[in-house]
Amino acid sequence: MRLRFDTRMAAFAVSGLACLAAAQAQTPAPAEVDFAYLALAVQRTIPLSYLDQPPADEGIQGARLGLADDETTGRFIHQTYRLAEAIEPDEVSVLASFRKFAAAGQRLFVTDLPAALLLQIADLPEAKDAILLDATAEDDMLRADGCRPNVLHLLPSRAMLADALMQYLAVKKWRNILLVSGPEAGDKAYADALRHAAAKFQIHIVQDKPWTYDPGARRTDTGHYAIEAEVARFTQGIGYDVLVVADEGDNFGDDLAYRATDPRPVAGTQGLVPSAWARPFEQWGGTQLQSRFLRQAGRWMTDRDYGAWMAVRALGEAAARGAGPDAKQIGTFLRSPDFELAAFKGARLTFRAWDGQLRQPVLLADARSLVSVSPQPGFLHQFSELDTLGTDQPETSCHLN
Template sequence: MPNRRHGLIGVYPIGVLISGLLLAGQACAAPPAAPPHAAPPGAKPTTVAPKPDAKPDPVANIAYLALVQKRVLPQSFLDQPPEDDGVQGARLGLADNITTGRFIHQAYHLEEALEPDADAVVAAFKKLVAQGYRAFVTDMPADLLLRLADLAEAKDATLLDATSTDDALRGEQCRRNVLHLLPSRAMLADALMQYLTIKNWRDILLVAGPNPEDKLYADALRKSARKFRLKIVADKPWTYDPGARRTDTGHYAIGAEVARFTQGIKYDVLVVADEGDNFGDDLGYRATDPRPVAGTQGLVPAAWARPFEQWGATQLQARFLKQAGRWMTERDYGAWMAVRALGEAATRGGSVEGAAMTAYLRKPEFELAAFKGARLSFRAWDGQLRQPVLLADARSLVSVSPQPGFLHETSELDTLGPDQPETTCHLK
């Protein structure tokens, strides 16, 4: 995928009142304070005639910095990985910020830098810092994110990690200048284990794939099972290669293997760790005993899900579908939350200056409304955005964690993932 850079800046007409902003009078718009850039594909041009002698609105400059990664094809052709995964969420967040900023004379500019390799990402980051950017929404692997965070140029910048779920980034590898938008693997595992607890599905068959990400997810599941006193009655690696999956009789071989794999084990639920979608969907309906499947397939704990419609989420789903021509993914949702968090910080903090916006994100009074029926905020001890976690399958929202009855002295949301006394993050 070629490198692409787009800049968007502007002001939308009054149409929506957000967060109770009821300011009387007609708001003014001014010419963009940043240089014009090419609009993203499908974007509608926006022109607003400036009022005579109107002063330009101050501009919040946000950078979207991503490593263009090769998307691994799933095991079926049902859901192909989108080319614009993540960045479309950032664009929708920008549109929402512009709508709000219209009322209080704040403008927003999103600079997109989608780079082909790690060195290009580092070079783009340094260039953007030199241009005055301090707020970065990032989409990249953990090792590259840490490389950026440790640069001298990043000392006064804040990286909003929009797509990573690595526990180490919130633990022993945490950085003071990094905030995390998506739930960590530990939070996802805790959300699932809470639900299994209230269902009294206490005996678990854990199946983990061979990839490093599968093993990290499985480790989070094991820790969470101990935390909630559930029993893993069998912990088995998946090593079967179906080979001719798409031959006329391929499904017979897979069915026979899953039946053999699960035979002789007494369990309540099969929990799978297969982040690459290599085999997890094959486990349902093929086990020797009829049992539900959960984890990375089946009943999935996630930040966002296609069938999610509660708390006004249908409105966000519809707006994204209209803009992008596809469903919103978790990566899109993480990028949308990151850009919206910066917009909320600018609105409530009263400043679009980069350092002021990012400093407000860390204040106790910061709150983000993200269509989850709760006010989200960043944990002071590891930079993680505390939030509810959805539990859904392909067609239905089943539940939302934290589950009823799991209490906490300050916030029930902190029952998901490491609490402050448990954290291995020591910010310097």
């Protein structure tokens, strides 16, 4: 009996191993989805203030967290993801890296590039079948005459940011603003967006003044006196509800608060800031994303990090929801009505068909508090209230088709 029992057990074990081997043989190998992160290294300069040193790994840390989130989903659907990174010191190197990726068969790119270089790459013959997810550029031109069918945009445009702020001012009935803009190209572009938004939401610009004062040795013992006197002189005799500033380079905007002749709030690029992401944001599960990023990077998430995170998550979401690893199918699905991205903003985010812009709420926050989220209540739209922010389809100059 003992011999018979052992023989049966052995036979059962052999049969079980055979079934397990057959099941493993029938399990498909994980599908591999490859992305590339392509960036131009930002040339850092000494900031006016040492309070907020710009991080050297801005953008790429968001992409890495997005990859980790993609992999979490991939384990359940037998997909794996790989992110190749190329952060180059100059434009020539960026172009060379793109051509190298393209020659190796890469078609899915997350980009952190200035507008002109992004367009240069999008127009290359090698980019004809590529999908470029612009993670960081806010230029309205890229969503207008400079739009490309192979480019999608993750961060809000300057027009969306300006509309978000002006909606809030309209709700608060703060309808008279003093607009102050700096001399840099980004300052002028943002000021143009603010002017357009002010007209759109019936906000009156009582004066539109360029900032030309150079404080010189602001770190001398009496530097703050000179700045206070200049701001007081600059704002004297002007009646307004809010001082709206366009200073993307942080060259002077922080000096305007508390120094104007009349006590008025500051908004725009400083003060109450419209943005894609904000450090004090905690709603709709935002704390979860904030804490995971803080553990990974050892710092707070910025807009560029958030844009890169959304880009990698969008690619992973498209691959996971049926497109698979095929770049053409992923691009088609991203632009389809079936795509949506959950990005901790309490709304389903989708790409606009007419200019490739990701619809999304815009946060209004200062350094310590989330003040509001636009679109504001009462601003209605026949299709999506999110389309009250930025360029709507009837007014677009982008013609992708």
